[in-house]
Amino acid sequence: MSNSTATRPGMKPRPLSPHLQIYRFTPTMAMSIVHRITGVALYGGTLLVAWWLVAASTSESAFATAAAVMGSWFGILVLIGFTWALFHHLLGGIRHLIWDTGRGMEKHSSSQMAIATLVASVALTVLLWIVILFVGA
Template identity: 70%
Template structure:
């Protein structure tokens, strides 16, 4: 007779300390984090719009915050977050069609997600500063 399952040694579920992080795993985790961060960034955009609609003084305060070095870092991060999450969504859309699921192709697409999000962020900020005459 076999031992009952209560006394038998059961296998442990693997966890992050067992797996070596891969680019697809990392980009999946970052995609989830950027999705959460977009909530915070969208609150900042809403604050700016509400300030613009309420009074000139409130709008000046919001512009002063976003125009400071710290505010620009936050806006740069929000821009990258937005593009990275968008590129991650496109990556998942490609996978939903059944394409790009091979290990090497999935890794290349994950790297492309990271590179494209950085390039698009830098291009948008260059265009923004060029439009302002800086």
């Protein structure tokens, strides 16, 4: 039996396992990484929502503090990021549900769905925040 990692004269040794030098970075890979990151970010955002709810139920001064933090430019930026993470993670989950049915597994369609997930999550975030900031809140 031959040893697959052995070198022959004039040849470089083969890698033992696949790594980033072998794979070409694709939209599907990027969305997989972002899906994991947004999942972690949703934990932080959920803590903020819990803090806001506890502040609302305890005292007027605690709620005023929470409202001031969330209403600051940094707080709004964090809330916009949380909204985007929520939409992106939701759409990524729907994409995975579609894959679970056996559809969209072809290379071209999976890349299109990955790009559509990113575009739709940004569009939904912008649309929601336009409604929040300009229509009513």
